[in-house]
Amino acid sequence: MKIERQGNKIIITHQHDFDIEQILECGQVFSHYKTSATSYVVISHEKCATITYSPEKTVIESDDIDFFYTYFDLDSDYEKIKSEILNRQKDFSKFFVLGDSIRILRQEPVQIILSFIFSANNNIKRIRNFLTKVSQKFGTLLPCGFYSFPSLSQLSSATVKDFSELKAGYRSSYLVDTIRRLQTPEFSAKSLSALGTEELKKRLMTLQGVGPKVADCILLFGFARFDVFPVDTWIRKSFALFSEEKRTDSQIAEYFKNIFGEFSGYAQQYLYNFMLYGGKG
DNA sequence: TGCCAGGTGCTGG
DNA sequence: CCAGCACATGGC
Numbered sequence: 628m629k630i631e632r633q634g635n636k637i638i639i640t641h642q643h644d645f646d647i648e649q650i651l652e653c654g655q656v657f658s659h660y661k662t663s664a665t666s667y668v669v670i671s672h673e674k675c676a677t678i679t680y681s682p683e684k685t686v687i688e689s690d691d692i693d694f695f696y697t698y699f700d701l702d703s704d705y706e707k708i709k710s711e712i713l714n715r716q717k718d719f720s721k722f723f724v725l726g727d728s729i730r731i732l733r734q735e736p737v738q739i740i741l742s743f744i745f746s747a748n749n750n751i752k753r754i755r756n757f758l759t760k761v762s763q764k765f766g767t768l769l770p771c772g773f774y775s776f777p778s779l780s781q782l783s784s785a786t787v788k789d790f791s792e793l794k795a796g797y798r799s800s801y802l803v804d805t806i807r808r809l810q811t812p813e814f815s816a817k818s819l820s821a822l823g824t825e826e827l828k829k830r831l832m833t834l835q836g837v838g839p840k841v842a843d844c845i846l847l848f849g850f851a852r853f854d855v856f857p858v859d860t861w862i863r864k865s866f867a868l869f870s871e872e873k874r875t876d877s878q879i880a881e882y883f884k885n886i887f888g889e890f891s892g893y894a895q896q897y898l899y900n901f902m903l904y905g906g907k908g
Numbered sequence: 909t910g911c912c913a914g915g916t917g918c919t920g921g
Numbered sequence: 922c923c924a925g926c927a928c929a930t931g932g933c
Contacts (some may be wrong), residue, residue: 654914728911743914750913753931796929803915859914875923876915899914912933921924 630701637687637696644705647680647730653729653900658762658776668773668840670762672735675771688825690770700730704710711890712897718745719894730783731850736816737809738776739849744801746844760793769820778815784809801836808834809884824852839877853892861902862895899902 628645631638651659651667658670667678676689676828689695696702709727711721741761745756753897758776765785785806790799808811808814819827824846831842839896843857858876866879887894888892 744916747915748913748928748933749930751916752933753913756931759930794930797927798916798929836916840915844914857914860912861914867909903914909933910932913930917927918924919924919926921922 632685632692632696634688635688635832637692637699637701639685642685644651644728645685645699645730646726647678647685649726649729649900650699650732653726653867653896653898654731654751654903656734657746657751657758658738660773665877668697668771669698669777670769670773671695672738673767673769674698674776675769675773675775690837698733700733703730705730706891708893711892712887715886715888715890715894716731719897722897724900725904726806729896731851731853731896733851734848735776736845736849737779738803738820740809740834740837741782741802743844743848744805744834745798746793746877747798747836747838747841757793757795764789764793764849779806779810783810798836801834804835805837819850824854825846826852827852829896840878843880847895854884854889855879856887856891856895857899859899865898865902876880 628644629640629667647667650786651669660668664669665680669676669678674689674694676687676690677697679686687695687699687722709723742754742758745757762774763783766774769775783806785803787799787803790802795802812818813830818828822830827850828842828846831837831845832839837845840859843855846852846855847857858879863876866874869882883894884891
């Protein structure tokens with residue numbers, strides 16, 4: 628893979644480990660828009676990037692290109708990550724078939740926390756539709772023509788009724804309560820980043836609507852903690868490919884973490900993507 | 909149409 | 922501690 632910087636652009640060629648469709652459509656991010664057959668717009672909090680792509684190259688363009696260099700995890704070596712996974716389980720390569728150019732995005736924690744609270748027992752289309760409505764109601768119209776994901780201060784006035792009107796259902800009160808708690812000292816960015824993975828998971832699980840699975844997704848996508856293995860309905864189904872034994876979600880997570888260790892989060896995302904697109908046909 | 913979706917909270921044993 | 926159930930909503 629070749630990464631080139633030109634002004635406010637990043638140009639990627641020889642794209643062995645970068646496929647923008649795989650990256651954006653693998654269920655890790657919900658605040659992006661397909662603007663044409665060959666372009667996307669991605670929103671992270673108040674930042675916006677335009678991505679145009681072809682089999683030969685991908686061009687990322689933004690007013691804050693440094694931010695998106697980190698966002699797309701361009702410092703990480705995915706050849707190494709994939710080989711580490713294969714070292715730990717030789718026949719895992721079959722799960723790369725439908726997505727071997729995924730990257731784990733470095734997303735904004737508040738956006739991830741609120742998005743994944745809504746994700747529980749829900750489908751990706753509806754999650755995206757809801758978050759778009761939240762952005763339109765509470766966010767700011769950006770120069771790129773899309774709305775920002777709202778800040779906590781923009782959301783601080785939101786009520787249960789507001790979210791109910793946006794069809795958040797029973798999650799409305801979880802969101803309101805979480806928005807309030809995220810503004811308290813125990814959820815300051817500084818105090819959270821000081822915690823180890825297990826301690827941070829416990830802290831996150833004190834939030835309404837955050838159980839073990841949502842907490843793992845927040846750790847992986849919002850805090851770049853890769854020693855987690857979120858178990859959702861697709862991973863639960865996939866476990867039949869690994870063992871005939873009936874296991875609980877936490878036992879399934881432990882099974883995979885024992886194999887993949889510090890690369891668990893990456894392995895989970897490849898397996899999840901395989902099930903999501905392979906399972907549907 | 910009924911089942912399912914990147915599950916969680918609550919309750920009873 | 923764990924199994925079982927209710928839950929808002931809409932995609933398919």
